[in-house]
Amino acid sequence: MVYNFNAGPAMLPREVLLSAQENLIDFKGNGLSIIEASHRSSMYEEVHNEAIANIRKIYELPDDFEVLFLQGGASMQFAMVPLNLYQGGTIEFCDTGAWSSKAIKEVDILGYNYKIAASAKESGYDHIPQVNFSSSADYAYITSNNTIYGTQYKTFPKTKSPLVVDASSDIFSYPIDWENVDCLFAGAQKNAGPSGVTLVIIRKSLLERVSESVPTMLRYKTHAKANSLYNTPPTFGIYLIGLTLKWIESQGGIRSIQEYNAKKAALLYDVIDQSDGFYIGHAKPEARSHMNVTFTIHDQSLEAKLLEKAAQNGMIGLKGHRSVGGLRASIYNAMRLEGVQALASLLEDFAKENR
Numbered sequence: 147m148v149y150n151f152n153a154g155p156a157m158l159p160r161e162v163l164l165s166a167q168e169n170l171i172d173f174k175g176n177g178l179s180i181i182e183a184s185h186r187s188s189m190y191e192e193v194h195n196e197a198i199a200n201i202r203k204i205y206e207l208p209d210d211f212e213v214l215f216l217q218g219g220a221s222m223q224f225a226m227v228p229l230n231l232y233q234g235g236t237i238e239f240c241d242t243g244a245w246s247s248k249a250i251k252e253v254d255i256l257g258y259n260y261k262i263a264a265s266a267k268e269s270g271y272d273h274i275p276q277v278n279f280s281s282s283a284d285y286a287y288i289t290s291n292n293t294i295y296g297t298q299y300k301t302f303p304k305t306k307s308p309l310v311v312d313a314s315s316d317i318f319s320y321p322i323d324w325e326n327v328d329c330l331f332a333g334a335q336k337n338a339g340p341s342g343v344t345l346v347i348i349r350k351s352l353l354e355r356v357s358e359s360v361p362t363m364l365r366y367k368t369h370a371k372a373n374s375l376y377n378t379p380p381t382f383g384i385y386l387i388g389l390t391l392k393w394i395e396s397q398g399g400i401r402s403i404q405e406y407n408a409k410k411a412a413l414l415y416d417v418i419d420q421s422d423g424f425y426i427g428h429a430k431p432e433a434r435s436h437m438n439v440t441f442t443i444h445d446q447s448l449e450a451k452l453l454e455k456a457a458q459n460g461m462i463g464l465k466g467h468r469s470v471g472g473l474r475a476s477i478y479n480a481m482r483l484e485g486v487q488a489l490a491s492l493l494e495d496f497a498k499e500n501r
């Protein structure tokens with residue numbers, strides 16, 4: 147097996163894959179696979195409701211929030227969020243990179259009023275800017291972890307307007323203060339499960355905002371009313387999400403996961419900081435992501451050589467996003483400390499050999 151540092155779809159816990167494998171053909175003695183089961187069957191419904199219950203438990207979610215399983219990726223949410231939450235006022239964004247910009251673009255296409263309250267664009271999205279959202283916005287919008295640039299909020303901005311969070315690349319990696327968050331969404335394929343499922347966690351009161359002109363499938367309310375079974379949901383993906391949440395619980399819950407992730411990230415940032423400029427981290431230290439560690443080599447011509455050496459040692463997925471280049475190690479929840487230690491040693495050796 148390789149150490150998989152891909153940004154997403156990303157590695158899943160081995161225990162999750164083994165459990166899925168064990169039950170793949172004959173699900174818990176039912177004589178058929180969960181993939182083959184009707185989404186209206188009790189066999190599937192149990193899996194579906196258990197996944198939702200596991201999310202509620204791990205995230206300590208208050209009762210006035212709804213958990214939805216949708217499709218279309220996080221990218222679909224860039225349009226669904228404004229379609230459901232815009233009220234003719236202003237949407238306020240904190241622009242921290244390509245994914246925030248794509249969310250802004252959809253609002254622009256819809257012709258809704260918006261304001262960029264803060265942006266990190268000028269400095270190549272290397273930090274999380276200070277942002278003061280107004281108290282009168284229809285909603286305020288942030289991207290909690292910037293997968294491409296390797297920056298992450300350490301705390302979310304406090305705001306009186308409803309706060310919407312794109313948590314695609316750091317969902318389930320730290321506890322959320324639900325007093326301050328009103329809608330959180332994520333494509334599942336990094337920290338929650340396989341691609342094909344989009345998770346939306348939304349305060350119930352916000353469901354009432356949607357206007358009658360929004361098509362049925364694009365309304366959160368449709369899916370909330372039907373317990374995400376309005377149409378055929380991505381059943382197998384939801385099953386895997388349920389298993390992933392159970393795995394988080396088996397690791398001691400979300401606070402243990404958070405600590406473990408901090409330890410993993412520190413290993414790599416230490417190598418970068420102690421390399422005497424051989425490696426250059428992209429994110430400013432105070433904004434460093436615990437999920438995606440982004441860096442370059444002072445002599446960029448060495449990057450291909452490093453990637454080759456990593457591949458020879460069973461480490462894949464370390465190339466930076468095509469829009470920014472460089473290198474990126476994605477170390478989501480499922481990446482074990484051993485994998486990060488192996489990468490840290492490889493980076494140290496490589497720096498010594500190529501100075």
Ligand SMILES: Cc1ncc(COP(=O)(O)O)c(C=O)c1O
Pocket residue numbers: 154218219220221222245289291292293294312313314315333334
């Ligand atoms: C922070 C963030 N938002 C949104 C997306 C888009 O997700 P999807 O491919 O599920 O549409 C990504 C994908 O990498 C992401 O990292």
